Amino acid sequence: MATTQTETRFSSLLSREKATTDEQPVHLSLCGIEVPSVGPDRGATDDDIWRTAEGRVAGTPHPKDDARKIVGHIKNRLNGSSPSGSSSRLLKLADDITTDITDATSGSEPARLKVATAALELAAAVRPPSDAIMSLFANMSVVSAVRLFQHWGVFDMLPTSPPTQGTACCDIARQINAEEGIVCGFHPLSPLLFLIEPGLMTETARISTMLTSSRILSLTHNGELCHTPTSLLLRSSEPMAAMFDLMYTNIVRVSDILPCYFDTYGKKEPVGPGHVPVTVLTGEAELGYFESVAKDEERMRGFTRAMGVASGRVPVTGVYPLGKMLDGVEEEDDGRVMWVDVGGGGGHVLRRFREGCAGLRDRRCVVVDLAGVVDQGRMEAKGDELMMAVEWVEGDFMREMTVKGARFYYLRHILRDYSDPIATLILRNVARAMGRDSRILVSEQINPDGGGTTGRPMPLYAAFKDYSMLAIGGKERSLTQFERIGKEAGLRVEAVYRDSKGTGHGVVEFVLEG
Template sequence: MAPYIGPEALKGVQSHESLRTAEGFATADALQTLKAVQDLIGTYFAKNTPPGPCSAPRTLTPDVPSPDSTVKDDEPCIAPASPKSPGTAEGVSSIAVTQPSSSAVNGGVTAGSPLTSAEDHFRGAIKVSDPATPLQDVQDTIKSAGSVGVSTMASAEINGTTNGHGKPPGTGVTDGTNGVASSKPQPGPGSGPKPGPPPLNKEHLRFLAASISSSIDQLTTSDGPDAKAAHMKAAAAALELTASLRAPPEVIMSWFSTASVVSAVRLFLEWGVFDAIPPGPHGISFSELAEKVKAEESLLVRVSWMLTSNSILKHVSSAPVGLSHTPISMLLRTGQPMNAMFKLMYTNIVEVSTILPPYFSTYGRREPLGPAHIPTSFLAGQPHLEYFEHLNQDPARIQNFMLAMGITHRNVPTTGMYPMDSVIAAASASPSRPIWVDIGGGDGHTVKLFLQTYPLPASQCIVQDLPEVVSAAQSQISASADSDLAQVRFLPMDFHRDPPVAGARCYYLRHILRDYSDPTAINILKNLKKGLTEEDSRILIAEQVIEDPPAAYAAFKDYAMLAIGGKERTLEGFKGIAEAAGLEVSGVFRDKVQAAHAVVEMKVKV
């Protein structure tokens, strides 16, 4: 349930045009980096692959040669898997099933970690003494890969296409470490020689490189679905390629390296460093920056190293030495949604992690039942509060939350998943019937998007939320003279206790159930079921449907929800809460690009 928010806070959910400007760098940067990675892998394969049979084509597209185009035709390789055509719906029970697209690249991915420790592996894999591959080029490419790994993790894995299990054909049974086949027992702690770089599975590397090469040809500067899908696929393969080149000890230590990056960003946010650096390539000198933020210059330099080495800020080496912005750091300035999201995640991940051991010692080793007595309220010393009650105590905190949610509303698909023809037909057949009821719909921004996309009569659309939220939304609509929402009805409701308007065609919940535990979600569904009085009435849940086990980024999102007593759910998880509420899942309609995002349809169980 959304908290009480005033009209000013409601503005935070609107999309930020500044995001578009910064994100405009993403595709072009990824294209350049992936091409550089392709060249390095091609050099490696050309010089280090033993002869053997190969039946895969050497050129994936007319314009983009495969990374091993200089290798003889009898050398071993693996052709990239052909991507399946994306589907739009998975039927459940008697409904026809069409599986959505899945990435051709699977496997465990350690995403978002600084990648400079992979340099030793690149030194071994590439003959850096060769004039064609100077060491500086290798280092620069590793740095670029690190930047892509951090900045595109979300877009690469947000659709849940990698699940930690799939392997390309021919790689055999693996031990779960870097995709390397092994059946030998491992020595105990402290025994044997110091571990070196793991043996490289060249067939797996070739598969990843071929997948990257195939995706590069599809990358364009457009914002269409095909370009997005190719970008996600290429980025996921690049991340796995990097992970495959790293030894297990390096992976473990990289966790703390990543934590240090987060810590450094938090310090610079607290000190106002990102705001103090002017836009443009020249930036600001360390001496001037130290004066602006009232910090010792040598301390600023040391903290900045964590950020310049991970391509978050840029080191300006020309006199006077200092710092300048990158597209990443521009997103961390005050007023940017990503600045707000970072602060929110810092609390819900970093700060909450420090109290999880005592929290589970207090409440037992089980999922938080909520909606109160959850990790975030335990952290605040007010365990009796629900999450939104805690947020609502501080106007600055709730404003930050709403600004952060602007990222979700912009990056997560809303329309285009659920087939609306039958909904529109129902509206035409019964002009006085409520058709679309947005449960917990806040200020009506989601129903407004549906009205702008489909020929739905606004007079047959309803938004139901807490009384204070409804009052604030109505005041905002009146003040702005919003013609799209003028005829939409706003009615008070507490979905924890109240049934909705009865007899509607669709009861739409966007990112609602994920905020709650299973018992609370079941109670919400039981209340909504009371409104399903017509044969065609349906509950539509717009959320992420994760795999089991999920991809790394999907797992991270679920772990973040643990802090507020919520959870991401698998399809089986949705079926479980539906059945407990006397409902059944009657369809799953996935986004064509971000396949993990879907609309789960439920109806009364017969």
Template sequence: MALPSKSEVEDLVRSLNEVAQAYSDAPDLDGYMSRVQILDKARKLTQALITPDQKPNYHGLNMAELIAVRTFMRLKVLDAIPATGSISLDDLSKTTGVQDSLLERMGRILVASGFLDQTEPDGGEYKHTKFSLAYILDKPAPGHLYLAMYDEWFKHMHNFDDYLVERGEYTEPYDPTKNPYTAYYKQEGTPVWSIMMQHPERLQAFQTGMAGLDVAIPVTGHFDFSTLKNTPEEEANGVVELVDVGGGEGVVLNKILEAHPDLSPKSCALQERPEMIQLAKANSTLPSDVQLLEHDFMTEQPIKGAKAYFMRMILHDYADAVGVQILTRLAEAMSPDSRVLICEMVLAPRVGEADFASAVLDQAVMTMGGKERTEAGFQKMFGAAGLELVQTWRVPGVPGGCVEARLKK
């Protein structure tokens, strides 16, 4: 039993009390950081009190909670619990058509983990917590991000040890067509996105969930896109201000244009697969004068000498070697004044309470042969593509950033 001494516990409690004095419920950066500091100290206290003998039980609780949450979401059990008030086990069973014994056993785990609650100390009716309410999928909510992580990551990675041993190759997945995701569907050799498109409803759920990452990887607030505004001479020469490479149907580019009205839509371009360009046209996602171009970023970049080539949450889907290929195509099209802007997670050398989500996402994209990177990781990849890192632009308090690179001098 590796238990801390009484004085060690007192020191940890004292440290927790000190940061608790600065607690703020304000929805700004200062409030967020005050809560992060409290959580960090509370976690250290909890870790000190848990013994190695107990750790497997907590791991088991985590695993059981993941399964129970997904099951309750799939069977619409959370929807059947009133937003306010409570519901008996019998009524919950009748409403959902799920056996009462199964509900009770799954619910027991969720109450123990704090995801759900009951009305009495020794049981009682079931009621929502702030967490379970956020997992009802009647509108975009945190539950969509959980759904994306469970269905498109956890299901494919739970037997990652078997995956490595069966291949006899103990390396990070690096092939976008041969990885844990493609192996799960027995479609090795097929790109992940092609497999996703075989299930349109899951692709839609995945995209909705990924929108939840906007807080961690903000679209604006880091790099000043207004600095890309053309001079009259550049405008006359048809210089493109911003190319959103692989930008989906244009939602992100539209946010940039709204936040930076100095940019001219006619001097901006969206590049994507044909089906996404058609979607952008059908939904009128962007101003009508934005250039919409069908393009595969693995091939030659058709827009030469743009002021900026922007990619958000693209490179993290690929291993370093593939990322270098993508960046090389951009470098070949760049002028000395052009820049590449990569907007995604920028891992710290050691992650903690404030940024552990970046390490979680790193394992999630590993499922499909992708990778999150440190600043040094970006620098290495840029160098191999003939680029050099200029600066990492950040929004305080979030793990995502915008990494700027230019041609090597």
């Protein structure tokens, strides 16, 4: 049973694969194309533009012109090979990337996703199978190295103003009471040391090498470690650091026990709430995931911070045409509730709706959540003009819905945390409280139907998010899967609204069947 019943959006782990050109290494990543970063012979210059915005650094030295240059190298290589159907496909992918680079680097989400998808397909097509397998372990090594530096506080030790200023490895090693060799992967004299005594190089090829090679960290002219936009997000003060901790447990640690888990519980989807992989891992099999998190105050704080990353990745408003829907609803004289945020936590999402939709501000709005959550929300709402009139009602979506006959019941990132049987139970509980003209709005990721089995594979990020939910007994769903659980709850899908920016997020509108 969820304590905060908030939305969960997991960010993606970066996957970088290397292809070599005549002049410089080429890196293709989940988020698009990455050009070679600052190296020992190419330090940051005064022309490198770094600006801080919302805790992130933008304007990094890999603009669209560099990306075009990389794609040009690939195209030249392909044009030099014998023509074939496969090379024609690769050339088209390269052309697609070149065409969309400008939009992708200018903030267009659809263009960015298109370029990233084409880059991944291009990398997969040119990489030998054995390299593809070994690259999986290279990525795991990067995650392991990040975990170590995060645990030791190294990301917090590096200067951030300007972020291109570095810290010597010997200073880092001294601060964390470690041997310099275990920390440092590059030294300005490394090439000379290799010529004098090759064995000395093995002493330094350790943790920082994985992080500079994968462009998580960078190097200054004199070989000091310095921040990149990525590593700045891994400082302990950043919500993304909390997300990394959460994902490390739910993906890396859980993956080690999955064979034993399925041998014990059977090769089937976890039903939950208890006996899901992550609670089996932590030795609390009888508990649900959220119960387990709530028992540990520090873990709960980390979870709450991580949700700040998750909620910011997809839109809150603008997908469902709420204003248009409210225009067609006449004023009620009987005090009918217009909007119920089911499992709405502190009311932050409802506040966004009331802020963006004038028609909702004068209507009765209710947040339903567990007792401690609504008490906190009520206290935080004092003095907030947008939230002072909001009603806070204790309730549990696993049981009977306490607010009856509302016009809209809104569930954001609730069903994805649970298996089909439990998601059906939640919908059924809400359905029993509905009036004939009530609507349930489910705001979640909508996966492609077929699960990647009907032609082209599912986008990697969508597949990753669904797989990551396995640890807690949840799942991402396609429209067909939403229709199925809705039907079992006595509902039918009335309409579907998708994010126009190509995030895959959408709103499924349910009404009572019949």
